[in-house]
Amino acid sequence: MALDLLIYVGLFVLTIIPLYYLNILWLEPQRLRKKLERQGIRGPKPSFPYGNVKEMQKIQSAANTMKASRSSYGDFVGDDYTCVLFPYFEQWRKQYGSIYTYLAGNKQHLYINDPELVKEMNQSITLGLGKPSYITKRLSPLLGNGILRSNGHFWVHQRKIIAPEFFMDKVKGMVGLMTDAAEPLLRKWEACIEAQGDCIADIKVDDDLREVSADVISRACFGSSYTKGKEIFSKLRTLQKAISSKGMLFGLPAIVQKKDVKSLEKEIDSLIWEAVCERKCQETETPLMKKDLLQMILEEAMDHFASKDESRHFIVDNCKNIYFAGHESTSVAASWCLMLLALYPEWQTNIRNEMSEACPDGVLGVDSLPKLKSVTLVIQEAMRLFPPAAFVSREALERTQIGHVDVPKGVCIWSLIPTLHRDPEIWGPDAHIFKPERFANGVTKACKFPQAYVPFGVGARSCLGRNFAMAELKVIISLITSKFTYSLSPNYQHSPAYRMVVQPGHGVNILIQKFQ
Numbered sequence: 001m002a003l004d005l006l007i008y009v010g011l012f013v014l015t016i017i018p019l020y021y022l023n024i025l026w027l028e029p030q031r032l033r034k035k036l037e038r039q040g041i042r043g044p045k046p047s048f049p050y051g052n053v054k055e056m057q058k059i060q061s062a063a064n065t066m067k068a069s070r071s072s073y074g075d076f077v078g079d080d081y082t083c084v085l086f087p088y089f090e091q092w093r094k095q096y097g098s099i100y101t102y103l104a105g106n107k108q109h110l111y112i113n114d115p116e117l118v119k120e121m122n123q124s125i126t127l128g129l130g131k132p133s134y135i136t137k138r139l140s141p142l143l144g145n146g147i148l149r150s151n152g153h154f155w156v157h158q159r160k161i162i163a164p165e166f167f168m169d170k171v172k173g174m175v176g177l178m179t180d181a182a183e184p185l186l187r188k189w190e191a192c193i194e195a196q197g198d199c200i201a202d203i204k205v206d207d208d209l210r211e212v213s214a215d216v217i218s219r220a221c222f223g224s225s226y227t228k229g230k231e232i233f234s235k236l237r238t239l240q241k242a243i244s245s246k247g248m249l250f251g252l253p254a255i256v257q258k259k260d261v262k263s264l265e266k267e268i269d270s271l272i273w274e275a276v277c278e279r280k281c282q283e284t285e286t287p288l289m290k291k292d293l294l295q296m297i298l299e300e301a302m303d304h305f306a307s308k309d310e311s312r313h314f315i316v317d318n319c320k321n322i323y324f325a326g327h328e329s330t331s332v333a334a335s336w337c338l339m340l341l342a343l344y345p346e347w348q349t350n351i352r353n354e355m356s357e358a359c360p361d362g363v364l365g366v367d368s369l370p371k372l373k374s375v376t377l378v379i380q381e382a383m384r385l386f387p388p389a390a391f392v393s394r395e396a397l398e399r400t401q402i403g404h405v406d407v408p409k410g411v412c413i414w415s416l417i418p419t420l421h422r423d424p425e426i427w428g429p430d431a432h433i434f435k436p437e438r439f440a441n442g443v444t445k446a447c448k449f450p451q452a453y454v455p456f457g458v459g460a461r462s463c464l465g466r467n468f469a470m471a472e473l474k475v476i477i478s479l480i481t482s483k484f485t486y487s488l489s490p491n492y493q494h495s496p497a498y499r500m501v502v503q504p505g506h507g508v509n510i511l512i513q514k515f516q
């Protein structure tokens with residue numbers, strides 16, 4: 001009798017488990033696909049069990065072979081790197097148009113690059129669109145349950161607390177720390193030129209720029225104890241490298257050393273918490289004259305959370321999120337700006353002229369920033385041609401209407417930012433040309449569909465650090481360009497690479513000399 005029962009249970013389990021996996025891997029995605037197809041949305045045919053992943057990998061390896069056969073891009077600015085970095089999206093876009101569906105792993109995706117639909121997403125304030133769980137799950141050790149990962153009401157709560165700290169009036173108060181953070185880079189590059197007999201130095205800019213942006217975030221977050229911030233930052237970078245891989249785009253599981261990740265995560269959490277505790281003691285002894293970001297987050301957390309544990313998680317997770325969101329994208333944007341300015345020295349001259357008018361004493365202050373128009377145009381154009389963030393990604397956490405599309409719950413939405421930014425239908429026939437003056441009268445006058453210019457993302461979840469990032473970029477690029485003249489080094493190899501952001505694959509080398 002007992003044996004019979006065991007056999008029945010065994011048979012039941014053996015039938016249920018495969019059925020369960022069949023449902024989540026195949027039947028459910030097929031149901032979602034059918035719902036999209038009924039609305040006229042097509043896409044490549046998926047196969048069991050990985051959907052379209054095998055095809056994505058095949059298209060990618062063909063693109064890699066093609067890339068390997070040519071040493072570099074012919075036209076650094078004009079060549080569309082999306083065909084090399086995300087060739088499957090480009091191939092399918094040409095086949096199925098700017099809206100199509102595909103299956104990655106067990107996640108049914110909706111690819112949207114139609115400006116009207118992007119506009120709808122921009123205007124949507126529904127909490128039904130959140131961050132895709134299969135991506136955020138993987139980033140959990142890096143981001144905890146901070147603002148970048150969370151969804152729903154918990155995200156609203158965090159955004160309400162953090163966003164005001166990045167409003168323009170607060171950012172204005174941080175311009176001083178940005179110029180301070182840029183000083184060591186300027187001195188270092190001057191020393192490099194002097195070491196070449198005051199002639200020309202060949203400099204790879206990327207690590208130095210990364211150091212500046214890490215320094216800016218450390219100073220903004222941790223104020224006087226920013227050296228501890230730098231240690232946290234370097235560990236976060238190691239953790240980021242350990243968990244990010246291109247497989248993320250295909251919805252494939254990560255191959256990571258779980259033990260290393262866990263111990264790094266623990267170390268980072270305790271370092272941040274140490275800084276917080278030091279700050280609490282310091283504040284009791286001598287209240288800070290000027291509150292830094294950590295202090296403000298700390299006070300908000302104490303006011304908003306009843307439990308100590310909740311407030312600790314809120315502080316630690318969001319410090320990590322701001323570090324992660326704020327440093328790499330900004331330094332990569334600065335690298336692209338320098339690459340383009342090195343190619344177009346007439347824009348260096350414009351920036352220099354405006355700097356000498358706006359800052360006759362050579363000191364870049366908060367009041368001079370709005371007068372620096374050319375640098376703003378260059379940054380906007382650089383982020384159009386080489387947006388550091390490649391995608392806007394969402395998951396329909398519930399059935400959601402986006403324009404004429406009824407998006408079923410569970411579908412992930414992807415928009416490829418560089419494709420929107422280089423579409424001649426949107427930007428005109430000169431879409432692939434570096435032309436900062438197109439932004440002279442604002443984004444609305446620069447293109448047919450201004451909502452398609454999305455370097456900082458779309459809608460309610462767009463970047464809350466954009467004012468901060470723009471101010472930082474203006475400070476760094478203006479200071480560098482007022483002190484030096486530069487051109488592209490023969491050592492520069494144009495090779496945009498996707499490593500969570502789209503960055504110069506071999507860095508940016510410039511030939512630099514002091515501006516006399």
Ligand code: HEM
Binds near residue numbers: 455
């Ligand atoms: C050039 C530099 C930057 C670029 C290109 C950039 C771009 C982006 C993009 C594309 C998103 C996602 C938006 C979406 O999904 O629609 C985002 C989100 C975010 N960014 Fe930035 N960002 C930059 C700098 C910064 C800085 C300096 C900070 C903070 C100091 C920051 C903080 C954030 C945060 C907290 C979010 C999450 C917002 C949310 O989910 O509510 N970013 N950023």
